[in-house]
Amino acid sequence: MICLGIESTAHTFGVGIVTSEGKILANAKKVFTTETGGMILREVAKHHEKICDSVVSEAMEKANVNWDKIDLIAYSRGPGLAPALKVGKDLAKKLSSEHNKPIIGVNHCVAHLTIGQLCTGAKDPVFLYVSGVNTQVIAIAGGKFRIFGETLDIGIGNALDKFGREAGLGFPAGPKIEELAEKGKYIEMPYVVKGMDTSFAGLVTKATQLLKKGEKIEDVCCAFQETAFAMVTEVSERALAHCEKKELLLIGGVAANKKLCSMLDKMCKQRNAKFFAVPLEYAGDQGAMIAWQGILEQGKSKEIEIDIYPYERTDTIEVVWD
Ligand code: ATP
Numbered sequence: 001m002i003c004l005g006i007e008s009t010a011h012t013f014g015v016g017i018v019t020s021e022g023k024i025l026a027n028a029k030k031v032f033t034t035e036t037g038g039m040i041l042r043e044v045a046k047h048h049e050k051i052c053d054s055v056v057s058e059a060m061e062k063a064n065v066n067w068d069k070i071d072l073i074a075y076s077r078g079p080g081l082a083p084a085l086k087v088g089k090d091l092a093k094k095l096s097s098e099h100n101k102p103i104i105g106v107n108h109c110v111a112h113l114t115i116g117q118l119c120t121g122a123k124d125p126v127f128l129y130v131s132g133v134n135t136q137v138i139a140i141a142g143g144k145f146r147i148f149g150e151t152l153d154i155g156i157g158n159a160l161d162k163f164g165r166e167a168g169l170g171f172p173a174g175p176k177i178e179e180l181a182e183k184g185k186y187i188e189m190p191y192v193v194k195g196m197d198t199s200f201a202g203l204v205t206k207a208t209q210l211l212k213k214g215e216k217i218e219d220v221c222c223a224f225q226e227t228a229f230a231m232v233t234e235v236s237e238r239a240l241a242h243c244e245k246k247e248l249l250l251i252g253g254v255a256a257n258k259k260l261c262s263m264l265d266k267m268c269k270q271r272n273a274k275f276f277a278v279p280l281e282y283a284g285d286q287g288a289m290i291a292w293q294g295i296l297e298q299g300k301s302k303e304i305e306i307d308i309y310p311y312e313r314t315d316t317i318e319v320v321w322d
């Protein structure tokens with residue numbers, strides 16, 4: 001079986017084509033960008049509307065398939081920005097009726113998790129999901145995804161970007177902060193772990209204050225990373241212990257950070273667990289993950305109306321696949 005997956009929850013409009021054996025045949029995308037990284041909802045939707053057909057064609061050309069070969073259309077139904085989600089859903093419906101193909105809506109966050117498993121071979125991991133918006137520690141227990149801990153305010157990526165904006169580092173700031181941090185030294189910063197939850201807003205405020213006071217940007221970046229990453233390493237370790245799992249899988253855009261990977265790898269080695277990080281191409285938003293999730297769920301998950309679900313949470317999704 002071959003599935004064509006459509007991603008359009010936020011900035012990225014992506015189309016991926018994946019086989020039921022897990023072979024990724026194509027993963028085309030176009031990203032709406034502004035200089036400051038801001039987002040004007042109507043413009044994002046307009047951007048997606050304008051380029052969606054060309055991204056579908058690009059993916060089909062790359063995969064070298066025509067509509068006869070496609071068995072299923074999947075789209076991300078949520079969570080995300082309603083106007084952007086609507087573009088993906090409408091396109092999926094249009095293609096489904098034009099080419100007479102079944103259609104399935106899937107959860108975007110769950111798709112991030114399962115593409116991570118597909119790419120790394122991790123079987124039953126604790127997931128550390130660190131993107132712009134999300135910072136969550138997740139594992140499957142009792143047939144459902146359970147969120148063991150999450151940020152109480154902003155996600156790590158947004159925290160890095162917010163500080164980066166204050167420091168004039170451009171957007172996205174994560175890679176720039178990583179580079180600067182390599183040359184810096186540690187300064188004490190607010191470390192906030194409450195039970196299994198984390199908080200990063202205070203870190204942004206403190207880092208901005210330190211910079212204004214004249215601390216070196218390299219040192220502030222180093223301390224910011226050390227503190228934020230130690231917080232998520234701590235809660236990941238506790239989740240591994242609590243769930244008695246032996247694998248940790250890092251997913252989301254912040255997985256690109258080598259320092260974070262090395263801290264998590266070290267923690268895993270100390271407790272005889274295996275550390276996996278999603279490959280960069282599949283870390284951010286893209287269509288291949290939606291296609292793969294469609295394959296996993298087709299014919300198994302409860303059918304729900306073909307619509308958008310902008311607030312759908314990961315822990316409401318039943319794990320109906322192996
Ligand atoms: P989601 O909808 O899944 O939350 P998102 O658009 O919020 O996705 P991603 O695309 O997964 O986020 O990741 C983008 C984030 O990753 C940005 O905040 C960016 O600063 C951060 N990032 C990218 N590279 C690095 C890096 N090397 N180090 C740290 N952070 C990074």
Ligand code: FE2
Pocket residue numbers: 108112131284285
């Ligand atoms: Fe995402």
